[in-house]
Amino acid sequence: MPQPMTNRRSLIAGATATATALGGLPWRGARAQANTLKIGVLNDQSGVYRDISGPTSVACVRQAVQDLGSRGLNVEVVVADHQNKPDVGSNIARQWIDRDGVDVIVDVPNSAVALAVNGVVRERNKVYLNSTAATADLTGPQCSPNTVHWTYDTWMLARSTGGAMVKAGGDSWFFITADYAFGHALERDTGNFVKAQNGRVVGAVRHPLGNTDYSSFLVQAQSSRAKVIGLANAGTDTVNAVKQLAEFGITRRGTKVAVLLMFINDVHGLGLQAAQGLVCTETFYWDLNDRTRAFTNKVRPHLAGNMPAMSHAGCYSAVLHYLKAAADMGADKAKASGAEAVARMKAMPTEDDCFGAGSIRADGRKIHPSYLFEVKSPAESKGPWDYYKLLQTTPAEEAFRPLAEGACPLVRS
Amino acid sequence: MDDLFGIPAPLLFGQLLLGLINGAFYAMLSLGLAVIFGLLNIVNMAHGAQFMMGAFAAWMLLNWLGIGYWAALLLAPIIVGITGIILEKAFISRLYKLDHLYGLLLTFGLALIIEGVFRNEFGSSGLPYRIPAELSGAWDLGFMFMPVYRGWVVIAALILCLATWLIIEKTRLGAYLRAATENAALVQAFGVNVPRMVTLTYGFGVALAAVGGVLAAPIYSVNPQMGSNLIIVVFAVVVIGGMGSILGSILTGFALGIVEGLTKVFWPEASATVIFVIMAIVLLARPAGLFGRA
Known part of the structure; x- marks a missing residue:
């Protein structure tokens, strides 16, 4: 069951200003909502891949939202368990996008589920940041202008x-x-x-x-x-x-x-x-260098004893980069077209504590x-x-x- | 080298032996289920979770109290058995008069809760548990290397199965138990405390699952899902053997272990399915199972 976990950095003043600028529309609460970037963490919360994704990925995504600081973005994080079933995963993705207005789907371990979700996100022109699935087909025959495959592949x-x-x-x-x-x-x-x-x-x-x-x-x-x-x-x-x-x-x-x-x-x-x-x-080890240790120290108190693996670091790094791109192009534009948001991500070099400097290729492959x-x-x-x-x-x-x-x-x- | 069905003979012998070892686990687990179903009429869906608790109890005894494998083999089943007795007293005993389905749903729910609690506490990656030093190493049998520990598992399982069968079929206590399932009121009239006997039987069935868990801890990943992977197969074993038939579940456990082992050679992809295909065929031909009474 998708359970909303809000993590907002609201800048009501900014939202009001935008609303006024848009031709004096009557200001309603829904206006601020419309600009909220909604990030859905879709992974295994209860099965074999829980420790390499699960709640630790959610904590890392929230850390990324926090680390970006307020750059005019409202961000909300929602979570769901795909139970390692492709049909469950693609249904949640559909529901999230069509009904709940989710803009970005993150993590998605299990290659079978990952490929199913890939199609759904592309069809609806949203953003797909896959960190934990392994199949290199995500940037091969099945590559998509809406997908970035972040951490590793086969x-x-x-x-x-x-x-x-x-x-x-x-x-x-x-x-x-x-x-x-x-x-x-x-x-x-x-x-x-x-x-x-x-x-x-x-x-x-x-x-x-x-x-x-x-x-x-x-x-x-x-x-x-x-x-x-x-x-x-x-x-x-x-x-x-x-x-x-x-x-x-x-x-x-x-x-x-x-x-x-x-x-x-x-x-x-x-x-x-x-x-x-x-x-x-x-591609990541907590004790690799000063920056990875700093990241680990920051996020570890929220992990209930688990240690961030490369998959978790990938969730952090991918969301951080997406939010940078969204702040750069404006939340409205980022929401309007997932493909454009991904294109902006590809145009900007990546930089974070987990993977250092890197880039995203035309096929959606993050390089490090x-x-x-x-x-x-x-x-x-x-x-x-x-x-x-x-x-x-x-x-x-x-x-x-x-x-x-x-x-x-x-x-x- | 002689080939049998296109497979080198030594490899085939090795696979038969390994199948027998896996069958030992199936036999041990299905035995507990058969005892509980035969005497309590409860389909104990929590059996896999209790198998897992046995393995975790061994881990906790070692890591928290420094108690090693051999003592754990005795202590873990007692501890887990006691939790079973508490469950029986608090929940299961209320369902004896109702349809089987209620017991199934209750124990299934309990299994999900127990697994969820362990997953929250210990994560899903599992915990390390070493093979005891006395049982590490391997024998060279000529056609394969046979780890000493696997040999021990087969012996332990055989002893346990035989002892349980003897207790239930050949002793006075067993006779009381069997009589109580036929007509509880009459047995109670003879002065036997039937509710207590039933409670202890459930505790014993759960303890059998826990022994299986301790035996599995050194060779399988000790994680909260370890029981749910096995339990469905074990249920199929019990159904094939005939619900409630003790001898049936022991023999079927070993036999299906061998069938599964051979499938892993000839068609590995189907090894998870083969037992269910057999179950379907057996149910069509003999709805009460191979050893069950219709």
């Missing part, structure tokens, strides 16, 4: 984690893949990388989302004699698979494991004992560096959430799929 994960594994000698791969849009995209993108570097994909199994026992798949992976087992899944699925990889002693016998998507919250759930030595890619991390051993970690050491940084220009290769119809080759 291609970038494949390049960073997959590329590093192949370079280290892992030239034959077996995939354990979540059987839906996200898993397929991640397996495809990583497989392409492996093959491009003369590696081989010797097999793959696709498991249903929410599978509990991976032993059967692990034994299949092992009997394929692949050097690397690639986990193309996320959240609880990944945690279960990694726990059982350790149990079956697969890593101890020399097979490498590529966890293609892992968030710091997953590492927390696994514990360092089980997760140590795993390699993963993120990606970081390859290794999970620390219990001895190396100084305390809770001190989990990563930086192995390598991929510069922004190389981190994401080249513009021409995405098959995005918005890009003229």
